[in-house]
Amino acid sequence: QKEVEQNSGPLSVPEGAIASLNCTYSDRGSQSFFWYRQYSGKSPELIMSIYSNGDKEDGRFTAQLNKASQYVSLLIRDSQPSDSATYLCAVSPNNNDMRFGAGTRLTVKP
């Protein structure tokens, strides 16, 4: 079983729509959860972190965490073409490292 699983996509949404990205993880003891965005040919950049169950909002982005279901998601409201990228879910099971999913490729069509 993969430690962090994401649907590879591609996920395609029209401009202005809500994009929903999902991630599940296997280590029930994980405490820290992150979403990174990676544009083609670039390195990952942090979008959001979330540590407790529930929703966390930052501008057009909302991260949702459900530890009981071992599930974390990212919603992007009012999607823009500039949001087109690969989104990486990352989970930190301890203080030493971070495990990444393979990423979901998102395309926002004008």
Next chain:
Amino acid sequence: ETGVTQTPRHLVMGMTNKKSLKCEQHLGHNAMYWYKQSAKKPLELMFVYNFKEQTENNSVPSRFSPECPNSSHLFLHLHTLQPEDSALYLCASSPLGNTIYFGEGSWLTVV
């Protein structure tokens, strides 16, 4: 500018060459990492250093040799690599147990 600088950005090397990747962080973090990113695969953690001490080595072949002379610098020495080692190598740093910040990566091609 992420505060994590990697050089070179692009490297082409033969299978018998010896080369090194360099990483420097200006963020005052105490943990540094090497990750490998191959096409359509998850980021693979290679090495972790906390306060200059290696705390994790994820079964990486010995042809990859890390060096961490101080908490701001990290090297990845490369020797007799294989074509399948061609990938993007990402250096990252973090305050221990917290968010990881990546450098821009070094694109490695082994010919």
